[in-house]
Structure formats: structure tokens, C-alpha cells
Amino acid sequence: xxxxxxxxxxxxxxxxxxxxxxxxxGELPDExxxxxxxxxxxxLEASETxxxxxxxxxxxxxxxxxxxxxxxxxxxxxxxxxxxxARDPQRxxxxxxxxxxxxxxxxxxxxxxKLGELSRLLEQGRRQFQAWxxxxxxxxxxxxx
Amino acid sequence: MKTPRLSRRQRDLLNCAPTGEERVRDxxxxxxxxxxxxxxxxxxxxxxxxxxxxxxxxxxxxxETAEWFSTDLISPSKWTWKKTVRNPAVLAIGIALVVIAGxxxxxxxxxxxxxxxxxxxxxxxxxxxxxxxxxxxxxxxxAGTLSDLFFMKHGLEHYDVPPEFADFRTIGCRVFDDDExxxxxxxxxxxxxxxxxxxxxxxxxxxxxxxxFPGWRYVHxxxxxxxxxxxxxxxxxxxxxxxxxxxxxxxxxxxx
Numbered sequence: 471x472x473x474x475x476x477x478x479x480x481x482x483x484x485x486x487x488x489x490x491x492x493x494x495x496g497e498l499p500d501e502x503x504x505x506x507x508x509x510x511x512x513x514l515e516a517s518e519t520x521x522x523x524x525x526x527x528x529x530x531x532x533x534x535x536x537x538x539x540x541x542x543x544x545x546x547x548x549x550x551x552x553x554x555x556a557r558d559p560q561r562x563x564x565x566x567x568x569x570x571x572x573x574x575x576x577x578x579x580x581x582x583x584k585l586g587e588l589s590r591l592l593e594q595g596r597r598q599f600q601a602w603x604x605x606x607x608x609x610x611x612x613x614x615x
Numbered sequence: 616m617k618t619p620r621l622s623r624r625q626r627d628l629l630n631c632a633p634t635g636e637e638r639v640r641d642x643x644x645x646x647x648x649x650x651x652x653x654x655x656x657x658x659x660x661x662x663x664x665x666x667x668x669x670x671x672x673x674x675x676x677x678x679e680t681a682e683w684f685s686t687d688l689i690s691p692s693k694w695t696w697k698k699t700v701r702n703p704a705v706l707a708i709g710i711a712l713v714v715i716a717g718x719x720x721x722x723x724x725x726x727x728x729x730x731x732x733x734x735x736x737x738x739x740x741x742x743x744x745x746x747x748x749x750x751x752x753x754x755x756x757x758a759g760t761l762s763d764l765f766f767m768k769h770g771l772e773h774y775d776v777p778p779e780f781a782d783f784r785t786i787g788c789r790v791f792d793d794d795e796x797x798x799x800x801x802x803x804x805x806x807x808x809x810x811x812x813x814x815x816x817x818x819x820x821x822x823x824x825x826x827x828f829p830g831w832r833y834v835h836x837x838x839x840x841x842x843x844x845x846x847x848x849x850x851x852x853x854x855x856x857x858x859x860x861x862x863x864x865x866x867x868x869x870x871x
Binding site for chain 1: 673
């Protein structure tokens with residue numbers, strides 16, 4: 471969400487502190503995902519002071535069958551930074567979806583998005599990431615031709 | 616394989632499909648995946664998502680944060696009986712089961728004391744509770760002598776008061792038909808304002824044989840207690856308002 475380990479740690483500790491304080495006062499919300507929701511807003515607040523990506527249209531490309539092998543060549547930090555640079559709510563949608571811990575209903579609950587919106591954000595994210603992959607790791611020319 | 620024609624909602628669901636089939640918990644999602652799951656586009660999407668998710672899993676975590684997960688500080692809460700019992704759903708089910716069990720035990724215990732004629736005896740206890748002495752014909756005699764009266768005046772054979780209660784002085788008596796047209800003899804005695812009932816013993820529906828039971832049996836109904844015995848196809852019940860201990864002294868122990 472933040473693309474910055476130090477900031478992520480600050481948010482993590484702040485979220486836990488808040489949870490511990492609420493638990494001590496017996497005020498833990500009944501809502502199942504409140505901790506994640508809280509962490510999400512803290513992340514968005516923390517990144518407000520950062521340089522914001524301009525709302526320009528990113529290139530998009532259909533997902534190719536060679537994409538997984540290209541993704542394997544990436545450094546995980548590159549992916550983290552790419553996702554953190556997306557504008558919210560796409561950033562939250564991608565982060566939660568690729569954490570692979572929540573199903574789509576839970577993500578809708580957490581992000582307060584509609585199914586159509588989540589679908590569009592994920593589809594667009596995939597296509598943009600694929601285009602970025604092509605830019606970062608261009609296809610090698612086929613020498614057999 | 617080409618992607619089959621899907622509705623907009625189905626396409627949206629397909630875009631949000633998890634990377635593993637075992638993670639599909641939604642029936643609609645499962646249906647969409649089974650319909651379009653083999654298309655090239657979806658296979659590409661799934662491979663793409665798996666690769667990204669795998670990369671996300673190896674994004675380095677700050678060591679200070681990782682420490683939180685390596686210690687017991689943040690660990691899944693352990694399952695305990697105490698927690699389970701405090702769950703409102705479990706609590707509600709538990710209370711319901713206890714109530715059902717209570718009702719079943721109550722009915723079982725009630726059935727345990729049942730004997731042929733106990734239902735009639737309970738009805739007569741209810742009658743005893745609502746009877747006023749003015750309803751009865753005044754008779755001042757020993758209860759044992761009323762057998763002749765019942766036989767001669769009402770044609771009731773073997774409506775005999777047992778010897779244990781034969782010497783009790785009577786205040787009044789009557790003979791009436793109950794709701795099943797059975798002839799009931801009711802005697803009111805002075806002793807503790809006790810009432811006696813004589814009624815036909817229960818019979819087997821098929822054979823017509825009297826359903827016998829030995830000794831004395833107690834029945835309870837609305838603060839009334841009755842002791843019932845059977846002789847010659849006729850049941851005798853001594854009833855009074857009170858508890859079993861109030862009636863016990865009159866019942867011969869050897870015959871219980």
C-alpha cells in the first residue's frame with residue numbers, strides 16, 4: 471500500500487497501538503475487518519503527503535501467456551512500489567486482491583466498492599501491469615525466424 | 616477455448632476470481648468459473664494472478680514488524696471451551712437443548728408413575744378440587760356401609776371402600792357420569808375433608824380384560840394428592856388437598 475518499509479512499519483505499529491488501546495477499554499468494534507479498514511485509512515493518510523501520481527492514462531495491454539515468466543524475473547519490491555503508485559481505490563483493490571487472503575465479497579466490504587467497480591479496477595490493473603512488464607522487460611527477438 | 620457469452624455480472628465475477636479453486640466459497644462464482652474457466656483469457660488471467668500473488672508473498676517485511684508475527688504476541692486465538700460456550704449461538708442452542716431435555720425428563724418421570732386408570736384419577740382430582748359439599752347428598756354413616764347404597768340405589772357392583780377407609784364418617788356422597796359416561800361414586804368424609812372416588816378400572820381395548828396393578832399408586836393434580844388401588848375391576852381413590860406425606864399415614868405400607 472505504501473511502497474515504503476519504514477512507513478509501513480509506522481502504520482502497522484500505530485494500528486496495533488490503537489487496537490491495544492481499544493481492547494484495554496473494551497471498545498473493540500464488532501465489525502470483522504475493522505483492523506484492516508483502520509490500517510487502510512492510515513496508509514492512505516500516510517501517503518497523502520507523498521508525491522501523488524498524476525491522473526494520466528497508463529498504457530494497457532492484453533495479458534499474454536508469457537506474463538508469469540516475466541513476473542518471476544521481477545524484484546518483489548518493484549511490484550510493491552508499482553502497486554503503491556496506483557491511485558486509490560485501485561491501490562487498495564490490488565493490494566487486498568493479491569494478498570490472496572480475502573475473497574471478493576470481503577474486499578467489497580473492506581473497500582466499500584461495488585462488484586462492477588472492483589472488477590474494472592482489477593482488470594485495468596492487470597492490463598496496466600502487463601503493459602509496464604512489456605516496457606520493463608521487452609520481449610527478446612525470436613532468433614529462430 | 617473461446618470465452619463463452621457471459622452477462623456483465625458474470626464477467627465482473629470472473630475478473631474477481633481467486634487464484635485457486637479451493638478458495639472459491641461463493642456458489643455464483645463457482646458456476647461462472649465452471650462455465651468460462653477453460654477459456655484462454657481466463658487461464659491467462661489465473662496464471663498472471665498466481666504469479667503476482669506469489670511475488671507479493673515474498674515482498675520483504677521490515678524486521679521489526681516480522682518480529683511481531685514470529686512471537687506469540689500476534690497468534691490466532693486458541694479455541695477454548697470457555698469461548699465456545701460464550702458464543703451466543705452456542706448458548707442459545709444449549710439453553711434450548713436443556714429446556715427440551717427438561718421437558719422430556721419431566722414427561723418421562725410423569726409416565727414413570729402412570730398406571731392403568733391414572734388419567735381418570737387425575738381428572739377426578741380436578742373434580743375434587745372444584746366440588747362443593749352442597750352438591751353431594753348428605754349422608755352420615757361409615758364409608759364402608761355405602762357399598763350397599765351404591766349397589767341397591769345405582770346398581771353399582773363392587774363399589775367397595777377398602778377396609779383402611781371403611782370406618783371414616785361420611786358427610787355426603789353422590790353418583791355421576793364422567794365425560795366418558797363412566798359411573799363415578801364420590802364420597803366426602805369428615806377426616807381432613809378427604810374425598811373418596813370409586814370408578815371402573817381401565818380395560819384392555821381388544822380383550823376387555825381389566826388392566827390390573829398391585830397395591831397403591833399415587834397421583835398428583837393441582838395441589839391435590841390421590842392414592843389409588845384396584846379391586847374387583849373397580850378403582851378406589853382417596854384424595855385430599857396436600858402432599859403425599861399427608862396421605863401416607865392412611866395407606867398401609869405393606870400394601871404399597
